[in-house]
Amino acid sequence: MNPLRRKVYMAAGSTTVSLGTGRKEFHPKKPRPGLEEHIREAGQGVLAQIGGAANVDEGVIGNFMAARFNHQGHLGALIPSIDDGLLWKPCHRVEGACASGGLALLAGIRSVLAETSEVTLALGTEVQNSVKAIYGADILSGAGWFRGERKHGHAHFFPSVFSDRAGHYFEQFGRDRTRNAFARWYRNAIENARLCPTAQEFHNTTADLEALALREPNPHTFVDHLNVFDCSKVSDGASAIAIVSEDGLSRIGVSKQDAVEVVGWAQLEADLTRPPEDPTRLETTRRTVARALEVAGIGIGDLATVECHDCFTMSGLLSVEAIGLAAHGEGPDYICAGETARGGSVPFNTCGGLVGWGHPTGATGVRQAISLWQQLTGKAENWQVEIPANRPYGLQVNMGGNDKTVVAIVYKRGG
Amino acid sequence: MNYPERLENVAVLGAAGKMGSGIVLLTALEMADLSLDPANRDKEFTLHAVDVSPTALKGLVSYLREQALKAAEKKAVALRKAYAHREDLVLNSDIIRQYVQDVMDIVHPTTHLSDTFGSTIVFEAASENPALKVKLFSEIRAHGHPDVWIFTNTSSIPISELDRKAELSGRIIGFHFYNPPAVQKLVELASGGTTRQELKDFSAAFAKRIRKVVVPSSDTAGFIGNGHFMRDLLHAIAEAGRLTAEGHSFVEAVYMINKVSQEYLVRPMGIFQLIDYVGLDVCQCILKVMDDRIPGELLHSALIDELLAKGVRGGQFPDGSQRDGFLQYVKGRPSGVLDPESLAYTPVDSLAATCDVKLGATPASMISWKAALASANSDQSIAAFYADVRKTGTLAADIATRYGKRSCEIGRKLVADGVAANDEDVNRLLLTGFFHAYGPINSYF
Known part of the structure; x- marks a missing residue:
């Protein structure tokens, strides 16, 4: 099996803002864009950079639960609504909970590898502010095993899943140092988001972020071991990027310098009905990242930056360990030492990640790819970090559910 | 009669008014919460919401439904535990819907004062008219439960005066909610000289359960x-x-x-x-x-x-x-x-x-x-x-x-x-x- 029998690139990313609480233009009782508007905005943003819809061979869209958040299935057929030039072209939708966006990228990569497409428009979207968070929790609990877990699960289902992981982690490795790492993670996320105009926390002005993040969790109103600052917010948005072959790059008029090359990828699946063997580890993430790095032929020391799936500060911390940058139980020290901050050895989530930029679930995987494309090609404007010439790689990790579906992709600048 | 027994049969007079509707809401929520305690599963909780206006009572029902929904959404964490025994209730939305229904099932809107004659607690939120209050209390004393306690929401009339004129023998206390009761944190508590200690103890417990701050006032017209x-x-x-x-x-x-x-x-x-x-x-x-x-x-x-x-x-x-x-x-x-x-x-x-x-x-x-x-x-x-x-x-x-x-x-x-x-x-x-x-x-x- 050769996972990269042909060169695959990504370029021309475009994303809407992550809309939700925190954005000045967001008001829960006022009309706001729906799926159609978000998809159109992100998709047209790509088409404008690649010479129009005529250059696109096919489309794919990642989405988790529009059927319940918006009573809308059949999202593949919304892709042609972006531009008439996409009519009568193959399009479909993929789903893998919060990794739906990552799966859309893989669908695009596979299609280019299979030579059935030279230019694939890959999108991801979710519009979640259509329901109150307490009902959104029901919908998102579909990323867990509904029949086996929901009845005895928490009102805030997924926060509780990662709160339980945090509880185990506290017990094994110490509560205070771990919570300090959560607070540092939150601070990094917000400080990065403040540099990126599309981020949900772009307008955040809190002075002492770590003090805020260290508020004691309140199990009566939320979960046992996390507070709301440990969680990504409810977000609406769409993101899109072009996935292309070398011929595709020529066709769309984008130079390799302005594109990133996919040098490694992996996608693994765990059993939805089986609880994690060790709640203090993200085993599927560990295996998926290891496989993607192996395909890329690089080691952990070659990474310049990482986009990880910090739907919670806890998953951010566990990702650092699963990726291999810190040993099991040492993630808190690594984070508190500032190694994941933008000035650290391997900056994580440089425009805020899921906690800071936002988490429109089905869009997140695509948004991560865009962020790395911008970062590795020097297009990250205010939030640009240095990409060292001797370790030029970016890693994306997109996770669905409780570490069940994981997509990992390794990139470097195209030329 | 212990705390939940005392709250099994409650009445609110002036239930559809500004103050009464809030008192109905807070009390019905407390009664619903009690009903979910396994120790109280054998009890049936009823709140008679009495008002002279049938139209206003319809408005009360809509208000209660809306507010009970908000309350349920806020306390979904606790409600999931309270309904854990109900295998048919799986989603937050199932549980929230059930709680709202349980609250609404407790409330019995009525225009008949006689419906309250079995009540052991009567909250009174009628208009601030001493003669009217004395008339209502006298009627309840004459025909109601022999051990009925009156919680008057008066904001001005001395409790000892109402007690004396309605011959309640100390079975009355001033339990003054602020407007709107569902929002304002305060209860101004005024005892008449004869108010029984059990009422005072119950009032303190009830106020705490419904998360109100209590400020005591002397029994002076207008209170604090x-x-x-x-x-x-x-x-x-x-x-x-x-x-x-x-x-x-x-x-x-x-x-x-x-x-x-x-x-x-x-x-x-x-x-x-x-x-x-x-x-x-x-x-x-x-x-x-x-x-x-x-x-x-x-x-x-x-x-x-x-x-x-x-x-x-x-x-x-x-x-x-x-x-x-x-x-x-x-x-x-x-x-x-x-x-x-x-x-x-x-x-x-x-x-x-x-x-x-x-x-x-x-x-x-x-x-x-x-x-x-x-x-x-x-x-x-x-x-x-x-x-x-x-x-x-x-x-x-x-x-x-x-x-x-x-x-x-x-x-x-x-x-x-x-x-x-x-x-x-x-x-x-x-x-x-x-x-x-x-x-x-x-x-x-």
Whole structure:
């Protein structure tokens, strides 16, 4: 099996803002864009950079639960609504909970590898502010095993899943140092988001972020071991990027310098009905990242930056360990030492990640790819970090559910 | 009879009114929560919501459904545990829907007082009319449960007087919610000299369970809350007279006092807006109760009498929207000021153009009521603001200083007269019942 029998690139990313609480233009009782508007905005943003819809061979869209958040299935057929030039072209939708966006990228990569497409428009979207968070929790609990877990699960289902992981982690490795790492993670996320105009926390002005993040969790109103600052917010948005072959790059008029090359990828699946063997580890993430790095032929020391799936500060911390940058139980020290901050050895989530930029679930995987494309090609404007010439790689990790579906992709600048 | 047994059969009189509907809501939620305790599964909880108006009762049902839904959404974490035994309830939405239904099943809207005769607790939120309350209580005493306890929401009538006249033998307590009961944190608790200890103990437990702050008051007409508010409003009306005598028109005076009592006193609304919110008729009733029972002080407003005679009432429409009074309202915001002669309203915008100049420049250190509530060290900001206010020497500064001093004087007198036990109780009451940003007894003025 050769996972990269042909060169695959990504370029021309475009994303809407992550809309939700925190954005000045967001008001829960006022009309706001729906799926159609978000998809159109992100998709047209790509088409404008690649010479129009005529250059696109096919489309794919990642989405988790529009059927319940918006009573809308059949999202593949919304892709042609972006531009008439996409009519009568193959399009479909993929789903893998919060990794739906990552799966859309893989669908695009596979299609280019299979030579059935030279230019694939890959999108991801979710519009979640259509329901109150307490009902959104029901919908998102579909990323867990509904029949086996929901009845005895928490009102805030997924926060509780990662709160339980945090509880185990506290017990094994110490509560205070771990919570300090959560607070540092939150601070990094917000400080990065403040540099990126599309981020949900772009307008955040809190002075002492770590003090805020260290508020004691309140199990009566939320979960046992996390507070709301440990969680990504409810977000609406769409993101899109072009996935292309070398011929595709020529066709769309984008130079390799302005594109990133996919040098490694992996996608693994765990059993939805089986609880994690060790709640203090993200085993599927560990295996998926290891496989993607192996395909890329690089080691952990070659990474310049990482986009990880910090739907919670806890998953951010566990990702650092699963990726291999810190040993099991040492993630808190690594984070508190500032190694994941933008000035650290391997900056994580440089425009805020899921906690800071936002988490429109089905869009997140695509948004991560865009962020790395911008970062590795020097297009990250205010939030640009240095990409060292001797370790030029970016890693994306997109996770669905409780570490069940994981997509990992390794990139470097195209030329 | 223990706590849940006492709450098995409850009645609320005046259930569809502004206060009654909130009392029904809070009590029904407490009863529903009790019913979910496995220890109480054999009990049947019923709340008779009694009101004279069938139409208003329909409105009550809609209000309860809406508020019970909000309450359920807020406490979904606890409700999942409470309904853990119900295998058919899986999603938050299933559980929330069931809780709302359980609350609604407890409430029995009725227009018949006789439905309450089995109740062991009767909350009374009828209008502030001593004769009416005595009549209702006497009827309940004669025909109701032999051990019925009355919780009156009176905000002015002494409890011992109601007890004596209705011959309740100490089975009554003043349990005064603030408006709106579902939002305001305060309960002002007043016992008559004969109020039984069990009622006092139950009241403390009930208030705690429904998360209210309790401030005790002596059994004096008006208690602490109206003891302050009524004197405060009489000061405002007197100030309007003073400013009119100084050459300002009446509407200008009302505009300026309302503005200063909100913005300079850092309160949620101006005093004339508050009078309108409470209702001129309610204010008149309370003033009369106090005036009849407190010797040596004139607690009466000829202006309020005059306006009521002309049909100006304030208060709320059945849908909850604000009725015009001293001020006119558009979408709940003051838009005009009443001329009592012509009964015409002068637009606020035109008054602002002239009066804001008269009031003088506002110090840059002015702190909004919202900001003061949100600030951890609002005391310092407010002190700095008043220090600046004093320096300006403007008309607004003069009105504000006189107003703040009078408010402080009223507060101190309530303590001196033994209505409140201490300064802290007065301040806590105004902070939690009136949402003031600081207590009236302070050294700012």
